[in-house]
Amino acid sequence: MRPPQPRGEISAALIGALTTTSPGEGPLPAAGAADPYGDDLQLALYLCYELHYRGVAGVSDDWEWDPRLLRLRGELEKLFLTALRADVPTGAGAAAALEELVLEPRDGRGVSHFLCGSGELWQLREYAAHRSLYQLKEADPHAWMIPRLTGRAKAALVAVEYDEFGAGRAERVHARLFADLMRDLGLDDTYGRYLDAAPASTLATVNLMSLFGLHRALRGALAGHFATVESLSPPASRRLVRAMERLDAGPAAVRFYAEHVEADAVHEQLVRHDVVGDLLRREPGLAGDVEFGIAATRRLDERFEADLLAAWQARRSSLLIPLTD
Numbered sequence: 001m002r003p004p005q006p007r008g009e010i011s012a013a014l015i016g017a018l019t020t021t022s023p024g025e026g027p028l029p030a031a032g033a034a035d036p037y038g039d040d041l042q043l044a045l046y047l048c049y050e051l052h053y054r055g056v057a058g059v060s061d062d063w064e065w066d067p068r069l070l071r072l073r074g075e076l077e078k079l080f081l082t083a084l085r086a087d088v089p090t091g092a093g094a095a096a097a098l099e100e101l102v103l104e105p106r107d108g109r110g111v112s113h114f115l116c117g118s119g120e121l122w123q124l125r126e127y128a129a130h131r132s133l134y135q136l137k138e139a140d141p142h143a144w145m146i147p148r149l150t151g152r153a154k155a156a157l158v159a160v161e162y163d164e165f166g167a168g169r170a171e172r173v174h175a176r177l178f179a180d181l182m183r184d185l186g187l188d189d190t191y192g193r194y195l196d197a198a199p200a201s202t203l204a205t206v207n208l209m210s211l212f213g214l215h216r217a218l219r220g221a222l223a224g225h226f227a228t229v230e231s232l233s234p235p236a237s238r239r240l241v242r243a244m245e246r247l248d249a250g251p252a253a254v255r256f257y258a259e260h261v262e263a264d265a266v267h268e269q270l271v272r273h274d275v276v277g278d279l280l281r282r283e284p285g286l287a288g289d290v291e292f293g294i295a296a297t298r299r300l301d302e303r304f305e306a307d308l309l310a311a312w313q314a315r316r317s318s319l320l321i322p323l324t325d
Contacts, residue, residue: 001050001192002057008040014047014072018059023066031075036083037303041076042203046195048073049210053137054191077211080204088295094280094287097224097294098272101231111305114312116239121247123312125185126319128178128253129194130202130308134209135178136191139164142226144213149279156274160230160267177256184250186325197321201304208300212293220286223276224293230267232301237261 003019006012013029020026034041050056051064063069115124139161149157166172179189188194212222237260244254280287311318 001054001195003059004043004047004195006040007043008034008038010034010040010076011043011047014044018047018056018063022060023062023069028068028072031072031079034076034079036079037200037204039200039203041079042200042207045073045076045080045207045211046203048076049207049214050192052210052214053140080207080211084208084296084299085292088292088299090288090291090295092291094224094276094290094294097291098227098231098276101228101272101294102268109309110236111308112236112239112243114309115243116246119243119247119312121249122323123318124243124247124249125187125323126317127308128182128185128187129319129323130198130304132178132182132187132189132194133192133198133202134206136175136189138174138178141209141213142222145219145222145226148216148219149275151278151282153275153278153282156270156278157226160270160275163263163267174256174259177252177259180252181249181256184253187323194319197319197323199307199318199320201300201307205300205304208296218289218293220279220283220289221293221296223271223279223286224290224295225297227268227271227276227290228294228297230271233260234265234268 003015004011006015010029010031013027017026017028029044031041047056048069051059051061051069055061055064111127115127142157143161146154146157146161162168164174166174166176170176182189209222209225212218212225237257240257241254241261244250244257276290280290308318317323
């Protein structure tokens, strides 16, 4: 991934340090009182996390575990996590939060509803550009949970991840299928290509799973996140299949979401009952974290979808840099 364009003092100083100095040299910025949901903090956090995935062009791999950079990342994470804990409702319990995941909202006002019913091709393309920041590394953040589980929970998680990674077939890896979808839609499937175009609400949805995945203490929250993703995917994917077909997006575009209708219906049961269920039987004290993971995921998804719908209803691009034809 190429270095992104900065969006504020923190991200500018961080990008400058990573691209022009070696670990241990030069100053790094402080998080200060940055907006936890703002572009500057979310981009800086995204960049810190990307060093744990595929790295950044021109940035030394030695930065990944640089103590000063980890300290900055910790400051950014604290601001983000503190805001989330203050903003998301919890207290009903993990069981109630899990049960609510299988209930379809009655208002029908989500992005998948919009794209299915009245969305246009340009909006479908924008949605794919937003989602590419996660989908091109689909399931990677959840793999960090594997060494932190045992028994039935570990076995079930690995079974789900095996499907996500193509069941041994490279051409069926879900990230590869999404790249195929992007090409059908006339988009560039280069990893990280649309980072500069993605607003903070998009970055936050990806940063959340990286935050949960990189901290063993947040394994319960990551399990809640995974349960949310797998539970909400089948009905949304079914609507997106109809949107792709209605707008003649192409066979690979249809195939990606058709795959998720089938696969995630099975995954949802495995994650809810075997991964989360077994984890909480072994570590009941993590129930609050599971509930928080579900609530935080839903809150950030709602912010992301609200931003897209507000832009589209105003007939303007939801991206910071509009797509070209």
